[in-house]
Each structure stands twice: as C-alpha cells, then as structure tokens.
Amino acid sequence: MLDAILLTLKLATLTTFILLIVGIPLAWWLARSRGLVKDMVATLVSMPLVLPPTVLGFYLLISLGPDSPLGNLLTSLFGGPLTFTFSGLVIGSVIFSLPFMVQPLRNTFESIGTRPLEVAATLRASPLNTFFSVVLPLSRHGLLTGSIMSFVHTLGEFGVVLMIGGNIPGETKVLSIAIYDYVESLEWAQAHLIAGSMLCFSFIVILSMTLLERNSRKGSGA
Amino acid sequence: MKALATTLLLSFFSGSLFADNIRIAVASNFTAAAKALAVSFTERTGHQVQVSSGSTGKLYIQIRQGAPFDLLLAADIERPQRLHTEGYATNRPFIYATGQLVLWSRDLSNIVDGIDILKSDSIKRLAIANAKTAPYGKAAQQVLDNLMATRRTWKLIRGDNIAQTYQFAASGNVDAAFVARAQTVLDKRGYSWAVPQVLYNPIHQGAIILKHAANKPAANAFYRFLQSDEAKSVIQHYGYITK
Numbered sequence: 001m002l003d004a005i006l007l008t009l010k011l012a013t014l015t016t017f018i019l020l021i022v023g024i025p026l027a028w029w030l031a032r033s034r035g036l037v038k039d040m041v042a043t044l045v046s047m048p049l050v051l052p053p054t055v056l057g058f059y060l061l062i063s064l065g066p067d068s069p070l071g072n073l074l075t076s077l078f079g080g081p082l083t084f085t086f087s088g089l090v091i092g093s094v095i096f097s098l099p100f101m102v103q104p105l106r107n108t109f110e111s112i113g114t115r116p117l118e119v120a121a122t123l124r125a126s127p128l129n130t131f132f133s134v135v136l137p138l139s140r141h142g143l144l145t146g147s148i149m150s151f152v153h154t155l156g157e158f159g160v161v162l163m164i165g166g167n168i169p170g171e172t173k174v175l176s177i178a179i180y181d182y183v184e185s186l187e188w189a190q191a192h193l194i195a196g197s198m199l200c201f202s203f204i205v206i207l208s209m210t211l212l213e214r215n216s217r218k219g220s221g222a
Numbered sequence: 223m224k225a226l227a228t229t230l231l232l233s234f235f236s237g238s239l240f241a242d243n244i245r246i247a248v249a250s251n252f253t254a255a256a257k258a259l260a261v262s263f264t265e266r267t268g269h270q271v272q273v274s275s276g277s278t279g280k281l282y283i284q285i286r287q288g289a290p291f292d293l294l295l296a297a298d299i300e301r302p303q304r305l306h307t308e309g310y311a312t313n314r315p316f317i318y319a320t321g322q323l324v325l326w327s328r329d330l331s332n333i334v335d336g337i338d339i340l341k342s343d344s345i346k347r348l349a350i351a352n353a354k355t356a357p358y359g360k361a362a363q364q365v366l367d368n369l370m371a372t373r374r375t376w377k378l379i380r381g382d383n384i385a386q387t388y389q390f391a392a393s394g395n396v397d398a399a400f401v402a403r404a405q406t407v408l409d410k411r412g413y414s415w416a417v418p419q420v421l422y423n424p425i426h427q428g429a430i431i432l433k434h435a436a437n438k439p440a441a442n443a444f445y446r447f448l449q450s451d452e453a454k455s456v457i458q459h460y461g462y463i464t465k
Binding site: 061 | 277279280283346347349352354355377378379380381382390393394395396
C-alpha cells in the first residue's frame, strides 16, 4: 500500500510541475491574444473537462502503442513503449489535468490587465523581467489554485490509468486503482483505509485552499 | 381509433405476458458466446436478453450489492457456489462450459513453441488477467508458478479482466497474453499455444439463476436452454468443452 501512496504522490507532483512549465506560457498566451486560433487552442485545452476519461485513455492507448508513428518514435526515444509505464501515466495526467492548471492561470492573467505592464515598461523593464517580477507575483492566487487543483485532480485520476496503466505495483498501480483492486477482491478493510484517507485529505486540501485564498485576499486588500 | 387503442393495449399485454426481458451477467471470456446464445434464445422464445460482462470477481461483488441480474455465467465454479450458499441464488450451479487457457500473440509466430518461448527472452511484456478477480488470470498465474518461479525476463502487465488482457495483446501493446481460447478462435490473426491442462486447475465455468429472477419464467427458460444440445454446440464452437 505504501508504494501505491508514494507512486501517486510522485505522479501528482511531477504532473503539477510539468503543468506549471507548460501551463504558464500557454495561459499567458491565451490571456493576451485574440482570434480564431486562440479560441481553438482554448477549446482544446478545456476538452478534458467534458470528455470521458475513457476517450483520452483510448486515444493514448492507440497513439502511444507500437502501431502508431508517434508510438514508434517515443518507443525509440524511451527504449520501450510508453503504455503501461510511469512515463505514460505522466503524459496522460498532464493532458487530463491541463485545464485545471490553465484555466485559473488564464483568469488571473486576464484580471491583471495591461496597466501594470505599461507601468513596468515605462520603468524600462524588459518584457521578460516584467513577467517574472510583476506578473507572476501578482498571479500567486492563480498559481496556487492551479497547482493545487492539478495535484488533487491527478490524485483522483482513474479512467485513464485503468486503460493505459496495466495495474503494475510500483509502476502504474496508483491509489485509485489500488482501491478498485481491493474492492474487487473483497479486501474492504484496505479499501476503507485508503478511501477514507483520500476523503479526509481532499477535504483538508480544499478547505485550506479556501481559507488561504480568503486570507490572502484580505492581505492584498489592506 | 378504438381499434388502434385495442391493438396497442393487446400488444402491450401480450408483450408483458409472453416476451420477457432478462439480464445476464457474463464473465468476460464468455461474452461473444453469450451474445450468440442470446440471439438464438430470442429467436426461439421471443424473450429479450441483455448481456453485461466483467470479471467474475467484479460481477460477484455487484450481485452481492444488489445488481439487477437474473443469471450469472461465471468463469469459475467457486463464486457461483458461494453465491448459492450465501443465499443469492435459487439453484445449485451447473457447469455450462469448461474453458481452455491459451498463450496468444499477434506477432510472435514462435509462440506455438509454448514453454520454450516462455523460457527464452523474446517476450518483453506479458499480459495476464488480474488473478484475484479473473479465473483465467488465476489459471495463468498457476502456469507461471508451475513453469518458472525463478526465471522471469518479461514485465507482467495485468488486465482488469480477460477481455482487456486480450485487447492489450491484440492492439500490440504487449507481446503475448494468457487468454481464453474462446477469445482467439474467431480471430484470424495471431498465433496461439494451447496450455497443457496439467499446468493449471480446470476452468469449470458455473451458471446460476439469481434471486432477482424469482418471478421470471424467462430466466428459467434460458437456464434450461443453456443445457440444450443447440446451446452446447454454440458453446463448443467458441472453443469450450461441454459435458
């Protein structure tokens, strides 16, 4: 059970980290640009919110598998197919949780408006410098919300993992799969233990996020 | 208008009186055969049959939690027996089919060498069904334990049920998989090795009528149909042994 916990935390942490790297520029671009291309990309990013995880799982299974060109390329890069591996799960989780990172970030970036950027420009700050010393500090709510939501959402991922994971202990058997497995094999005491812990954990995370947000709002208002 | 109403009313009553709707829970390995049986049963009796499939372990839990199934066609005899002793079934289970385990590969033609290929390192990824919930997975585990507890060069991938396990191999995501012979007989592709019966305990598949079917003659009819010669020939056609 411990390896399932560690594996899940590792998956969620890595996914959140990658999502920060991918999500910040993506959300910034979405917040700043206009036009059809932007709308198309925004739509694509939001799709995991409405699609059944099995759709994603199905396409991942096909595209990461040995019969697809992409799968072949990745196989030669990673030295083996990515289906039924931890790396495969990371790819799936990143796509699956993408909207949970991009949406809050985009909202924050949009709410900053152009004024602080213009002020920074008159002070001769380079765009990059402006981004790191003005935009990001002003966006800490969004960064925090996005990171926590992505992390928690990855913890709860099930459908995609069931389809491309293969239930391998220590590699792809994450907590949600472990619970499923325990329930199916009548080991309900174990299932209760994990399920109950996840219930408490999620409650604490969301509650502390709410409290944190309220506090920091008070702080910035003062 | 009145005539139409009468006709509608009559057809409604005749429908509810004579043609019934039954739900059967079927172990994944038997899905295709069960659907074929359902078609001939409907042709013969007019009763509709809905097939739900999953691993036997999963179906067992669902039934204990009140799932609305009328019959269970399991992949083992233990779980139907347990349901009977626990009071979820109206009759004692009977063995409708005895399954055979095969090692199947889409691309490796030398899979037919069986034991030799398992001892070589040509299989990089091998799929078996979850041994805890899927009887064919349990049988596959017995084969592996019997053959080579010590030597293992492949990575073992576990399917949620035998259908997913087969899908892993059919999609080329694993090199080979232990599946039910029934799944491979109708597939023109691939190569298979029939695992010798001495390497695993016989897979006797049991059927029972569940409590949910208490007032459904159609469920009893299907149960009897399952023991008919017509049904037996369908079941054999799919690669099972019947008595």
